Amino acid sequence: MxxxxxxxxxxxxxxxxxxxxxxxxxxxxxxxxxxxxxxxxxxxxxxxTRWSLLEAVFRDCVRNLAARAGDLRAEPDALDALTTWLHEVTAYATTTRGLADALLNGPAEENDACAATLVTAGEPLLRRAIDEGSVRPDITMADLMILANGISLAAQPMGAAKAEQLLTLALRGIGSAGRPRPHTAEAPPSPAA
Structure with a gap:
């Protein structure tokens, strides 16, 4: 060019x-x-076509998110690095109104390539968190991307703050039993029958 x-x-x-x-x-x-x-x-x-422009915008962001995952590999806490990156992926997808939906309806091979790029970029972050014992070993990066995208689509009408809240809630479920979780109030005991 x-x-x-x-x-x-x-x-x-x-x-x-x-x-x-x-x-x-x-x-x-x-x-x-x-x-x-x-x-x-x-x-x-x-x-x-509009799709070709959307694809260019999306590919640029995917490259940036992939580079960001590489930067986060140097963070000392593997779980913090992974969750920071997932929050950034979710925030982008949530705030770029209509883009995720438009891309889901675009050519499948393009969507698959972008998804594969993000899965590949996030995999070392996940592997490190699993190796550290802070994430359960049965979690896959593909599952985490589906989770992040689903939250993004569901939260778009409510905004990025709601997406962040939902992602935080969902990510509590990926932690391993060995990692301390934030304290939550215990449910009151059931009344005796």
């Missing part, structure tokens, strides 16, 4: 990411072109 074509591509993807975060997956393509400082024809030449 020529330097000017790459610059236009980057400007369009950046403008699209901002517009999608603000307006959802069906943000105006004309407004995206205007925000990127390119003509409508340039946008459509680079991205002939």
């Amino acid at each position: 020529r330097a000017d074509a790459q610059r236009n591509y980057d400007l369009i993807v950046r403008a699209a990411a901002e517009a999608i975060a603000r307006d959802g997956a069906y943000a105006s393509l004309e407004e995206i072109a205007r925000a990127a400082g390119v003509g409508s024809a340039t946008l459509h030449r680079r991205f002939p």
